[in-house]
Amino acid sequence: MATTSTIHTGPALKLPEKHYLNTGYGIRSWLLTTDHKRIALLYLLSVTFFFFIGGFFAMMIRLSLLTPDGRLLSPDTYNRMFTMHGVSMIFFFLIPSIPAILGNFFIPLMIGAKDLAFPKINLLSWYIYIVGGAFTLYSMMAGGLDTGWTFYTPLSTVYSNSAVAPAVVGIFITGFSSILTGLNFLVTIHTMRAPGMTWFRLPLFVWAHYATSVVMILGTPVVAITLGLAAMERVFGLGFFNPAMGGDPILFQHLFWFYSHPAVYIMILPAMGVISEIIPTFARKKLFGYHFVAAASLAIAVIGFLVWAHHMFLTGQSTYAALAFSFLTFLVAIPSAVKVFNWTATLFGGSISFDTPMLYAFGFLGLFLVGGLTGLFLGCLGVDMHVHDTYFVVAHFHYIMVGGAVMGYLGGLHFWWPKITGRMYPEWLARIAALVLFVGFNLTFFPQFVLGYLGMPRRYHVYPPEFQVYNVMSTAGASILALGYLLPMIYLTWAAFYGRVAGNNPWPATGLEWTTPSPPPTENFEVTPVVTWEAYDFHNRPELGLDVPSQPVGAHEHD
Amino acid sequence: MHRTGELYGQFETLEQQKDSATLGMWIFLVTEVLFFGGLFLTYTVNRHLYFTAFGVGGNMLDLKLGATNTVVLIASSFTMAMSVWSAQTDRKKLLPLFLILTFLLGGVFLGIKYVEYKQKFDHHLVPGHSFDLTYRINHPAPGDSPKELAAERQEIEDALKTEAAGTPQEQLTALNAHAQLFFSLYFGMTGLHALHMIIGAGLLIWVIRESFKGRFTASYNTPIEIVGLYWHFVDIVWIYLFALLYLINRHSV
Amino acid sequence: MTEHVVSPKIYVVILLALLLGTYLTVTAALHDFGLWNIVIALAIATTKATLVVLFFMHAKYSPKRTQLVVACAVFWLALLLFMTMSDYFTRVDYRGIRYPVSQNVFIHQPHRS
Numbered sequence: 001m002a003t004t005s006t007i008h009t010g011p012a013l014k015l016p017e018k019h020y021l022n023t024g025y026g027i028r029s030w031l032l033t034t035d036h037k038r039i040a041l042l043y044l045l046s047v048t049f050f051f052f053i054g055g056f057f058a059m060m061i062r063l064s065l066l067t068p069d070g071r072l073l074s075p076d077t078y079n080r081m082f083t084m085h086g087v088s089m090i091f092f093f094l095i096p097s098i099p100a101i102l103g104n105f106f107i108p109l110m111i112g113a114k115d116l117a118f119p120k121i122n123l124l125s126w127y128i129y130i131v132g133g134a135f136t137l138y139s140m141m142a143g144g145l146d147t148g149w150t151f152y153t154p155l156s157t158v159y160s161n162s163a164v165a166p167a168v169v170g171i172f173i174t175g176f177s178s179i180l181t182g183l184n185f186l187v188t189i190h191t192m193r194a195p196g197m198t199w200f201r202l203p204l205f206v207w208a209h210y211a212t213s214v215v216m217i218l219g220t221p222v223v224a225i226t227l228g229l230a231a232m233e234r235v236f237g238l239g240f241f242n243p244a245m246g247g248d249p250i251l252f253q254h255l256f257w258f259y260s261h262p263a264v265y266i267m268i269l270p271a272m273g274v275i276s277e278i279i280p281t282f283a284r285k286k287l288f289g290y291h292f293v294a295a296a297s298l299a300i301a302v303i304g305f306l307v308w309a310h311h312m313f314l315t316g317q318s319t320y321a322a323l324a325f326s327f328l329t330f331l332v333a334i335p336s337a338v339k340v341f342n343w344t345a346t347l348f349g350g351s352i353s354f355d356t357p358m359l360y361a362f363g364f365l366g367l368f369l370v371g372g373l374t375g376l377f378l379g380c381l382g383v384d385m386h387v388h389d390t391y392f393v394v395a396h397f398h399y400i401m402v403g404g405a406v407m408g409y410l411g412g413l414h415f416w417w418p419k420i421t422g423r424m425y426p427e428w429l430a431r432i433a434a435l436v437l438f439v440g441f442n443l444t445f446f447p448q449f450v451l452g453y454l455g456m457p458r459r460y461h462v463y464p465p466e467f468q469v470y471n472v473m474s475t476a477g478a479s480i481l482a483l484g485y486l487l488p489m490i491y492l493t494w495a496a497f498y499g500r501v502a503g504n505n506p507w508p509a510t511g512l513e514w515t516t517p518s519p520p521p522t523e524n525f526e527v528t529p530v531v532t533w534e535a536y537d538f539h540n541r542p543e544l545g546l547d548v549p550s551q552p553v554g555a556h557e558h559d
Numbered sequence: 560m561h562r563t564g565e566l567y568g569q570f571e572t573l574e575q576q577k578d579s580a581t582l583g584m585w586i587f588l589v590t591e592v593l594f595f596g597g598l599f600l601t602y603t604v605n606r607h608l609y610f611t612a613f614g615v616g617g618n619m620l621d622l623k624l625g626a627t628n629t630v631v632l633i634a635s636s637f638t639m640a641m642s643v644w645s646a647q648t649d650r651k652k653l654l655p656l657f658l659i660l661t662f663l664l665g666g667v668f669l670g671i672k673y674v675e676y677k678q679k680f681d682h683h684l685v686p687g688h689s690f691d692l693t694y695r696i697n698h699p700a701p702g703d704s705p706k707e708l709a710a711e712r713q714e715i716e717d718a719l720k721t722e723a724a725g726t727p728q729e730q731l732t733a734l735n736a737h738a739q740l741f742f743s744l745y746f747g748m749t750g751l752h753a754l755h756m757i758i759g760a761g762l763l764i765w766v767i768r769e770s771f772k773g774r775f776t777a778s779y780n781t782p783i784e785i786v787g788l789y790w791h792f793v794d795i796v797w798i799y800l801f802a803l804l805y806l807i808n809r810h811s812v
Numbered sequence: 813m814t815e816h817v818v819s820p821k822i823y824v825v826i827l828l829a830l831l832l833g834t835y836l837t838v839t840a841a842l843h844d845f846g847l848w849n850i851v852i853a854l855a856i857a858t859t860k861a862t863l864v865v866l867f868f869m870h871a872k873y874s875p876k877r878t879q880l881v882v883a884c885a886v887f888w889l890a891l892l893l894f895m896t897m898s899d900y901f902t903r904v905d906y907r908g909i910r911y912p913v914s915q916n917v918f919i920h921q922p923h924r925s
Contacts, residue, residue, distance in 0.1 A: 113569065114568065114569045117569065117583065118583060119569055183583060183586050183587060183590070186582075187582050187583045187586065188579075190579075190582060190877065191579045191582060192570075217586055217590055217593075218590075218593055219593075220590070221590045221594035221596075222593050222596065222597045222892065224594060225594050225595075225596075225598055226597055229597070229601065229747070232747065236686065236687065237687070238743045239736060239739065239740055239743070240601055240743070245736050246608075246733070246740060247605075247740065248604065248608070251601065251604050251896075254896045254899065255597055255600065258892055305891060306895070317899045318900070318901075318902040319902075319904070321895075321898050321899040321902055528571065581878070582881075585881045585882070588885070589881060589884065589885040592885040592886075593885070593888060593889065596889045596893070599889070599893065600893055600896055603893055603896075604896070604897070604900060607900055622838070626834065626838050629834050630831060633831060633860075634827070636827075636830075636868050637824075637826075639868070640818075640823045640867075641820060641823060644818065644819075644820055647817045787868075787869070788869055791864050791868045792869075794864060794868075795864050795865070798857050798861055798864075799857050799861070801857075802837060802853040802856070803853075805841075806837065806838070806849075810841065810842055810843050810844040810849065
């Protein structure tokens, strides 16, 4: 077991002369770029901005919950805090993060293409995101939103006194950014693979984004029309979701969750794709069960559309429908479990090193496991009766979203930072930050499982005094977690300018993206590559400089 | 501005470029199916709950104008398909002709839609404060046929009996509310459809201009094909809208 | 790649079929077939839509990938409609009686934005 870093030492490396960051300076070359790598960085900046906004609201929530009487904020203001936390984090951070940043940057590189299929539409996607974000920011500044990120009617359409319409318009607009990104990825993966890059040689990161794009295409339009209807109802007084006018609030929930459940798979599938890249690299072993993991990604995307009403078990919907949705919810856990087993099997017998990306991957494995298992508890009708709308649910989805998706995001950022910037981040500081994050995360959210089980409802600004201990633990954890986020932001930014030059393939890893210079040139590949090797094949890549015995191609055919 | 027919930088071959454009448009149409799908679901649920009110509302739509519009759009799909054929067979004179015919037929559709909308506005059937299902029978216009008005009055009276509320006044209020749901969906769905037609008309103007410049040939006609795909999709949406909005309960009148 | 050029003859046949379908659906709607009216109307509409997709949109002559995309769109729409309606069609209260949403009296709501 190696504990030293896998980073190659040797004579100092130099950055390539011309790469995508220095072909063209000035604001116009960035704001009018069609280079997928620059667009990825534009997204990095804007997504990080919204992460801070969401983080600010999280801080307000946790500070308010330090005391059982919630006297820091008025009840109305507290409602606005958790609503805006959810809206900014879900629509403006989690959904775009990995696809729009890492996916945009690396999908063309991984398949051997010069760019995505539609580079101008890629830029348009970013501008649409910015416009949508502007509307939502306006809503925040106009007093915010107090309906919960789920916009349940008739509160959002009739009774709320907050700035619902601009926020809904903002999310509607941002949905098109998601749709166009998904469209771009699907067409690119279908039509622009380099010669020899067959479907089953694709990195699993690409498979994950393919599955994610399918979900984006099929789900996002439904939430768009739903929010459109809600906005129409609010502005023109229509009655679809208003019982007083013959409408049905449950219809809104069906329409809303038809997208919003698959949306959580938009958030987790790309992170799973990142983990599928990190684990083979740092176990220096081919991923176990490639075909199963690829199929599981698609299965998650498809089955994920069949389970939405598990968010509605307590609404008075048909019990028979609830039974069916509960059963389907158990089914959707299976492909996720298949993936966890395959990642674990990859570790077995591998030559493991504990570089920062791998630390995030380990964090992901444990925390996603907890989050996923607790999802099964929630999918069980009897249990959900008691824990629905409690902190149990909050803890469940934060384990998946933060413990899963954000760990995947940060792991991916670290893994690919040398390729994106040409420079390496400070390894030991990064490992410490990862540990701080892990500790902070668990201290924040594990007590919330206990709280939820004991009955503390979510979205309440007050709680019984006996729950204070857990809330204080949670807030303390949140401040540690915040430090865990701040550290990478600082040192990654520093490293981008002053880090040690990394070279083409510091880890080394087997993907096509690592065969280009770091940072890559604008056109990615001077000569279109011809692929003759399987994914994660450490044995038949002598150019990686590993002392791994070569094996005949096809030796591990039947994983 | 790029010249059409040229290979874009990110592609290796023209075939890859065309393949990508076509697949891209098909995937976009999938998103449109789901987009309208949300409205179709809302329609289905509300019709299931308020079948009678929806029947009354549906009978207030002008069947002749609706059927005419259906024929107009089908014809425009035909002319659109013919324009793709003209481009594929290098018939440079026929291509703009068929495109212009498609555009004009689309214009006819929108014109008839305007007439219909105006009719609804005059009959107080636009959802809002002044929505009143009984406006037309209580304020007949000179051109209205007495037989038609009597049939409508009878239909409204039958529908009132099926409303669960108490006094006749409350029953009328409930019927108005449920019929208003129908008309909200009518305007919402046909309005969204009309918006898509206007976008399609804009696309047609662009393609007509380019076709006059002789840009489209047998080897390069991708824009015509993908505008065609979009236009046919808009036609398909109308085929379903016509069936679901105009043909609900016609046999009872 | 040579494109498949569809002959105008086929387009004319499809056009006539679509016009016939329109005539049939309007005629059928004016007769009372009870619950079958909606089935007939949707069946004719689906046939018309299928003809447009297959011939006007060239799906019949397109690669399998395109046909898969079309099938997915139809399947997902069906999923949305059927699974949601499965809730509305099977609601049963504690007495075992099927219920819709109650038909409430209209109450005027003030406008907000």
